[in-house]
Amino acid sequence: MKSLIRCLWVWMPILLATTPARADLKVATSLTDLASVAQFVGGKHVLAQSLCRGYQDPHFVPAKPSLMKAIQHADVFVSVGLELDGGWLPLVLPGSRNPKIQPGAKGFVDASEGVDVLEKPVGTVSRAEGDIHPLGNPHYYADPKRLEAVADHLAEVFSRLDAANAADYAANAKAFDERMETSLAKWEQEMAPYKGASIVTYHRNFVYFAERFGLKLFGNVEPKPGIPPTPRHIAELAGAMKQAGVTVVVYQPYYSAEASRELASKAGGVAVEIATEAGGLPGTDDVFSKFDVLVSSVAKALSGKSGGAQ
Ligand SMILES: [Zn+2]
Numbered sequence: 001m002k003s004l005i006r007c008l009w010v011w012m013p014i015l016l017a018t019t020p021a022r023a024d025l026k027v028a029t030s031l032t033d034l035a036s037v038a039q040f041v042g043g044k045h046v047l048a049q050s051l052c053r054g055y056q057d058p059h060f061v062p063a064k065p066s067l068m069k070a071i072q073h074a075d076v077f078v079s080v081g082l083e084l085d086g087g088w089l090p091l092v093l094p095g096s097r098n099p100k101i102q103p104g105a106k107g108f109v110d111a112s113e114g115v116d117v118l119e120k121p122v123g124t125v126s127r128a129e130g131d132i133h134p135l136g137n138p139h140y141y142a143d144p145k146r147l148e149a150v151a152d153h154l155a156e157v158f159s160r161l162d163a164a165n166a167a168d169y170a171a172n173a174k175a176f177d178e179r180m181e182t183s184l185a186k187w188e189q190e191m192a193p194y195k196g197a198s199i200v201t202y203h204r205n206f207v208y209f210a211e212r213f214g215l216k217l218f219g220n221v222e223p224k225p226g227i228p229p230t231p232r233h234i235a236e237l238a239g240a241m242k243q244a245g246v247t248v249v250v251y252q253p254y255y256s257a258e259a260s261r262e263l264a265s266k267a268g269g270v271a272v273e274i275a276t277e278a279g280g281l282p283g284t285d286d287v288f289s290k291f292d293v294l295v296s297s298v299a300k301a302l303s304g305k306s307g308g309a310q
Contacts, residue, residue, distance in 0.1 A: 023047035024162050028074040028101070030085040031058055032278040033141040034111055034150065036286040038078060040176045041154045045165045051092065052085070054279025057254040059132055059226065063088045068095035075161060077101035078154065081112030084138035109157050111150050115140050118207050132226040133204065142276050143208035144184045144291055151176045183288055187295040188213065194302040200241060202251035202260055205276055209294075218246045221260055229259050238266035248301045250274045253281065272301045 024045040029035040035050035042048060051070065052061045058080065061067070071077060077093065079085055093102055100107040120136035140146045155173035159166035195214035199206070202221040210217050218241065223233045241247070247269030251260040257273065264271035274297050275281040275290060284290040 024165060025075045025158060026073060027076045027078065028071040029078040029111075030061075030089055031080050031141065032280075033147065033287050033290070034078045034080065036278045036290075037147055037151050037176070038076075038154055040286075041151050041169055041172045042158055043168060043172045045162065045168060046158065050279075052277075054275060054277040054284065055253040055281075057252075058084055058277065059087060061085070061088045063091035063095070065095065067092050068097075071096045071101065072098050074098060074101050074107070076107045076109060076157065078109045078111050080138055080141070081110040082117065082135045082138035082140075083132070087132070106161065109154070111153065112138065112140065114149050114153050115146050116149075118211065119204075131224065137204065137207050139205035139276065140208050141287075142206060142294075143212045144180050144187065144287075145212065146208060147287055148177045148180050151180075179288065183291065187291055190295050190299050191215075194299060197248075197302050198244065198246045199248045199250060199298070199302070200237065200246060200263070201249075202255040205252075206250070209276070209298075213295075213298075215298075218244065221249065221251065221255070221263055228256075229263075234259065234263050234266065238263050241267035241269065247304075248272065248298075250298065250301070252276055270301055270304065272297055274298065 025042060027035070027038045027042060027046050027048040029038060029048065029050045031052055032050040032054040035048040038046060038048040049070070051067050052058045071092070074096075079089055099105060102108060117136040117140065119133065121134065151173045155169040158169045191213040196216065198216040198218040200219050200221065201217065204220055204225050206217060209215070219237050221229050221234070221237070223229060247267065249260050249264040249269060249271040251257060251271060251273060252275065253273060257271070260271040273281065274294055275284045276294065278284055278287055278290040280290075281293060284293050
């Protein structure tokens, strides 16, 4: 029941509120945030849907036949890139038997192109160690400003595929960027009192958010991206947090609330469930409301801390 209700949060707004009578472009994406940006940029000419729901781990989406079927008539597919969806997209795309959206085709978009990527690895990357960020950190959609680059990129792609509506796509992207700039000024003001504060995140998916708002990342509940925490890791991290006065742990709906709460409680702090993907929690239906809720949750958690690492 819980998952059904969450399902409706994601699909109702995207499909009902903005569905055009007849879409000129059917756009599918691997992530809800990309579908949200695509819908803003495409406006009445586009129908956008995401394969991964906001409450699912975007690294590990089951490659079900229903996903392949959902994109068999898509004109465009927008991937996060940087191998965020690398575990399942290489199965789902060929499974759709849709030649228009295969990598290399005009309808395939790598949204990370044109985005300033953090944590690009130097030297050889050993996947044997379980690293699921082999090309750099793929969670750039946690930074409002980087979504403006995605919007501009999508406007170019949509204009190439549907030249008749190019002026609308350019105008919509400009309006998106302007709204994001105004919103960002508000979010920066909300986060200003916590500049330099340290937090712990479950997964290493907060680097772009931390960089934008001046937070320090103290550690992660999972010892390495994609590797579940051990009791020893939790105990050591809790000890280090206590010593440094770090009290806030954040985790997404698809990560272990239990491990996050255990760590927070051992460190004398709080664990807060957050959505970094649109649709992950109530009231986060598009990228703007996602950041509204995310910024206020993080600010509220940090406001309650006593002491803390500076
Ligand atoms: Zn990741």
